[in-house]
Amino acid sequence: MASPRNKLKNEKQDRKPWPNEVLGILLCGAGVLLLLSLVSYSPHDLPNLPGLGGGSSPEGGSVNWIGPVGAFLGYLLLMGFGAAAYLIPLTMIWMGVAKLAFDARVSMRTWIGCGVFVLSAAALMGVQNVMLLGWADANGLVGPGGWTGYGLGTLLLERLLNKPGAILVLICVYLVSLILLTGLHPVQFSRAGFVYVKNWLHNRKQRKIEESEKISAREQRRLERDNRLAGGSTQTTAPAASEETKPAAKTRRKPAAKNEEPEPEKDTNPQQELPLKEVPVPQIIDSSQRRKPNADRGARPFEKKASEYAGLSAGEYDNYELPGFDLLNIPDNEEPEVEADKDEMVAVQKTIIDTLNAFGVEVTAGNITRGPTITRYEVYPSLGLRVSRITQLEADLARATKAESINILAPVPGSDTVGIEIANNEKVAVPLHELLSDPAFASAKNKIPLALGKDVYGNTVIGDLAAMPHLLVAGATGSGKSVCINSIISSILFKFSPNELRFIMVDPKVVEMQMYNSLPHLAVPVVTDPNKVIAALRWVVNEMERRYRMFAECGVRNFDSFNSRELPEKEEPEEPEEVEGETPEQEEEYDPEHIDSIARALTDGELGPPALDGSDDDDDEDEEIPDRIPYIVVIIDELADLMQTAPADMEMNIARIAQKARAAGIHLIVATQTPRADVVTGIIKANIPSRIAFQVSSKLDSRVILDVSGADKLVGKGDMLYLPPGSAKLERAQGAFISDEEVEDLVKFCSNQVEQVFEKTVQESIEKGGSGGGEENDVSDADEEIVQKCMEVIRQEKKASTSLLQRRLRLGYTRAARMMDILEERGIIGPGEGAKPREILINVGQDEP
DSSP states (O other), rough: OHHHHHHHHHHHHHHHOOOHHHHHHHHHHHHHHHHHHHHHHGGGGSSSOOOOOOOOTTTTTOOOOTTHHHHHHHHHHHHHHHHGGGGHHHHHHHHHHHHHHHHOOHHHHHHHHHHHHHHHHHHHHHOOSSTTTTHHHHHSSSSSHHHHHIIIHHHHHHHOOOOOOHHHHHHHHHHHHHHHOOOOOOHHHOOOOHHHHHHHHHHHHHHHHHHHHHHHHHHHHHHHHHHHTTTTHHHHHHHHHHHHOOGGGGGGGOOHHHHHOOOOOOSOOHHHHGGOOOOOOOOEEEESSSSOSSOOTTTSOOOOOOOOOOSSSSSSOOOOOOOOOOGGGGOOSSSOOOOOOOHHHHHHHHHHHHHHHHTTTOEOOOHEEEEESEEEEEEEETTOOOTTHHHHHHHHHHHTTOSOOEEEESSSTTTSSEEEEEEEESOOOOHHHHHHHHHTTTTTTOSSEEEEEEESSSSSEEEEEETTEEEEEEEEETTEEEEEEEHHHHHTTTOTTTTTTTEEEOOTTTTGGGGGGTTTTTTSSBOHHHHHHHHHHHHHHHHHHHHHHHHHTTTOOSSHHTTTTTTOOOOOOOOOOOTTOOOOOHHHHOHHHHHHHHHHHHHTSSSOOOOOOOOOOHHHTTOOOOSOOOOOEEEEEEEHHHHHHHHHHHHHHHHHHHHHSTTTEEEEEEEEEEOOOOTTTHHHHHHHOOEEOOOHHHHHHHHHHHSOOOOOGOOOEEEEEEEEOOOOEEEEEEEOOOOOOOHHHHHHHHHSSSSSOOHHHHHHHHHHOOOSOOOOGGGOOOHHHHHHHHHHHHHHHSSOOOHHHHHHOOOOHHOOOOOOHHHHHSBBOOOOOBOOOOOSSSSSSSSOO
16 A cells, blocks of 8 residues: 555646646736726826836826836836837737637747847837837837837847948847747738738629529519510620620620520530549459369369470380379359358448548548458548558558458559558468469469469459469478469460479478379489588589570570471481392401401500590580470479578579570479578579469568568468569459368379389489589589689698688588588598698699590
């Protein structure tokens, strides 16, 4: 329990200060009191005190309205400030009225302005010494400005600046103090007064004209009525009568006859006659309802094409059948969905409009569109309203509507409205089968269609990987990124056979893509070791270069031209004609002279075994060009783990693939759940224009993915922003949903048809590039090039260490350590001894033995 002392202290702290009303009443009362004492002042009312020089009133009574006190106060004010003393009560009344009527706060600036205002006025009255001289002598004053005006104006300023200079300075000080006191600018006040008087005169003139027109019209109707009663002609008497009654009627047009067309008005502006823009009637669109499948359960979105794809390997998949809709979970009898409550949506829109109007933002109601995840409320801003004022009220709108998440589109792309997007309380999933059955998915315009989702208007969002040509998917954990990757892979499986498209999947998290290990479309098993990813990407780069060499040899420009070219007719091998009289033993006989020439060439060194370093270029020239080549889609599930292992190599290989692989039929899909600037670098973003962003944790992550904020305001669980190729307009959509059971059934259907055949060259490249050590022959050509660069660095620095190679060659730690192991196996450097530098075993100034 609080002590009495603390209780009294708290009561004193809670006690409110005097309100402005009390201070305003006191100021007004004191000002009126002083004003009355000054107005009714007379020198005869002063009491007979020594030094005052007053006497008794001739009438024997006090003339001052406030009595002796008023006479004494008036004497002090007039003697001190002269005529400027009348400004003191007027100033007090002004501040009192401001406190009573406008609840104003008197600041230090106001008090300073008040003091300077009175002093400058007294000094100005003392310096001018022209007006009120008789009044000053009658009241016994030193001058019109009293003692203050005499001392400050005459004795000080007039001696320093002379009379003109002193008057000019005092007028400027007087105006500045007036502004400080009242807060009104004289120039603006004068201009406003002039405009007010001008408008008043104009309105008065207009009223007179209107009254005269009414009187003339009334007289015109009276004359017409009299003429009709008299049987006369209106057309002949009306003008004469109007001329006699009112001169203003001459300016009015005569009424046009029935057969005569009215004369067009002169000097008219046709734009002023245009009707105002009408706001269309608001509509409520509910696009969140699922569509009924328009295809049979056993139907297929794509039929098998009779193609001659040779594939990467020699294996053929002629008996492969494309999957159908029966692999997806399509319920036979779906329960009728509950329609959206239109009254509730209208109430939310009214709340939005009322909240905006409360902040002075006038808007008109527009359409309401309900999507699977969000509802978009559109409003029409009034003329002259900045849309930025609406975006500034985002937090206030979220509070008023009690929304889980809110996003403002100012304006809605392709419209003159502003959209306020609010998350639905009940979200509707978008199943993949609904998108696959849409005609847009099976359209011939899309070469590699991807079923991505459905937008707020209920339209399917179908992407074309061939047009993108690469895709970046990013989002926080649980936002729907993995489901999006599964829907993309499933969309591809519904159209392409292993002959037409091959996958290279990289899964550093190990568990995300293990269900695809039995897929026949894989060119290599799912790569889970980060050390082998660089080798896989390097093989993709080499495959891209090989395809470009084939394009150049065939005279085509891109992947589509190569696959659609006319194939040359294959010549059947002719059987050798048998010569009569020859026996098989005679056909196998060799010319002795030819054998001697071969032996001499071997002796001279002109012939020998093939080079061990693989530098012979005859393999490329003799490489057989296939009739058809498949698409290659590289899917990297988590880029952040790989960028930590070898950032320079990953960035270089991804950039090369993204820059050149489009025309070669190689496409890249990169996903990450940590969209940092060191993961999604500028080089990667510049070469991957198409992006999908799911919910992220901050605006910074959103800007890393999309270069704009917005992904941080998504609601998760498939809600995404899609940046299509060749467009800067973001599309908000709800991502497609496919369950793990559906993915397993789809993969099982594909893998049970044909045997899985991997590409041997890919596996060999991965095993060579990913091994931590081995024989010298296991080093790939690319690693051999880096080894030579490492030797050059060691030759220059006269020392060898992993950190040195990392700094000079921009290698990752794993790659630099592997180079050190290779150099150690070749006997160039010695074994590691802790933190000591490695010993260089050979003379690095000479070539390697």
